[in-house]
Amino acid sequence: xxxxxxxxxxxxxxxxxxxxxxxxxxxxxxxxxxxxxxxxxxxxxxxxxxxxxxxxxxxxxxxxxxxxxxxxxxxxxxxxxxxxxxxxxxxxxxxxxxxxxxxxxxxxxxxxxxxxxxxxxxxxxxxxxxxxxxxxxxxxxxxxxxxxxxxxxxxxxxxxxxxxxxxxxxxxxxxxxxxxxxxxxxxxxxxxxxxxxxxxxxxxxxxxxxxxxxxxxxxxxxxxxxxxxxxxxxxxxxxxxxxxxxxxxxx
Numbered sequence: 001x002x003x004x005x006x007x008x009x010x011x012x013x014x015x016x017x018x019x020x021x022x023x024x025x026x027x028x029x030x031x032x033x034x035x036x037x038x039x040x041x042x043x044x045x046x047x048x049x050x051x052x053x054x055x056x057x058x059x060x061x062x063x064x065x066x067x068x069x070x071x072x073x074x075x076x077x078x079x080x081x082x083x084x085x086x087x088x089x090x091x092x093x094x095x096x097x098x099x100x101x102x103x104x105x106x107x108x109x110x111x112x113x114x115x116x117x118x119x120x121x122x123x124x125x126x127x128x129x130x131x132x133x134x135x136x137x138x139x140x141x142x143x144x145x146x147x148x149x150x151x152x153x154x155x156x157x158x159x160x161x162x163x164x165x166x167x168x169x170x171x172x173x174x175x176x177x178x179x180x181x182x183x184x185x186x187x188x189x190x191x192x193x194x195x196x197x198x199x200x201x202x203x204x205x206x207x208x209x210x211x212x213x214x215x216x217x218x219x220x221x222x223x224x225x226x227x228x229x230x231x232x233x234x235x236x237x238x239x240x241x242x243x244x245x246x247x248x249x250x251x
Contacts, residue, residue: 010185012177013147014170017160018112024147030122030138034169035109035151037211038078040127040237041227042090042104043244047235049098052243055114058107070242072101078220091222101243109151117239121147125237125244126173128202129229135176137236137247148173148188153211164209165227168202171195172230203228 005023007013013024025031034040039055046053054072056063067074073086081087086096088106104110109125116123122143126134138146150166171191179189198205203225206212212224236247 007185007187010183010188011145012174012179012184012188013145014150014174014185014188014191015147016150016162016166017108017152018115019160021112021116021147021149024149025116025119025121028121028145028147029143030124030141030146031116031119032124032126032134032138032146032148032170032173033109033113033116033151034126034148034166034173035106035112036127036165036169036227037163037206037215038088038090038223038227039104039106039109039113039151040125040169041129041223042088042093043109043125043237044127044129044233044235045090045093045226046098046102046104047237047244047246048233049093050100051093051098052101052245053237054101054103054243055110055117055239056103056105057111057114058105060105063103063105067101067103070101070103072103073099074103075105079218089220089223090226091220094226107154112149112151113239113244117242123239124247125239126169128169128172128227129231130233130235130237131169131172132176132231133234133236135173138173138177146177148191150191163211165206165211167191168195168198168205172199199230202230 175192237244
């Protein structure tokens with residue numbers, strides 16, 4: 001990895017997906033993962049209800065066994081979920097009695113968090129719902145170097161599709177952190193500026209972006225509305241061992 005791509009001259013960094021995370025986190029204290037539609041939004045809804053969330057790679061064949069070993073409920077595929085079942089849909093979490101433990105696989109944000117679990121960096125989940133709470137926690141934690149990672153989506157061939165909703169979510173965290181030029185990489189400042197420029201009509205933009213339209217067309221319009229609940233949640237999901245819990249509960 002060329003040193004320039006590690007943004008090592010800056011203490012607040014921003015990049016995309018697993019490769020971007022690998023480039024940035026080597027000497028970071030905190031990695032903030034953003035997957036607005038929908039892993040980190042669903043994560044905040046679950047923690048609001050008091051549920052501990054286990055991230056997991058997108059592997060339905062092994063997720064059920066992983067959940068059973070932890071006495072946890074496993075989320076099913078969003079399109080396959082029946083009434084009363086939890087999926088990656090945040091609306092499904094709200095509509096279901098809160099389990100104590102939930103395994104929540106996803107191909108992007110959850111898999112990224114699962115991969116970072118043994119990196120030695122503090123892993124935090126952020127969305128538009130809790131961006132300011134996460135930024136406040138990061139500042140108060142005394143973290144010296146922070147990497148904000150937009151999870152992105154996938155094209156049909158498996159390559160990363162930068163997703164604008166994750167840029168807005170990452171930018172919301174970075175804007176709340178503050179973007180002094182002597183600390184923040186240009187990538188971080190640009191993400192914050194994009195969020196500020198978009199913040200006046202986040203709900204409309206989420207509905208109209210490619211990922212939002214895709215969910216609405218599949219019948220999950222409520223998931224987009226929940227994702228647009230800017231700063232509605234004060235939870236700070238931190239990965240403790242294998243599971244995300246609210247930092248305020250573990251303080």
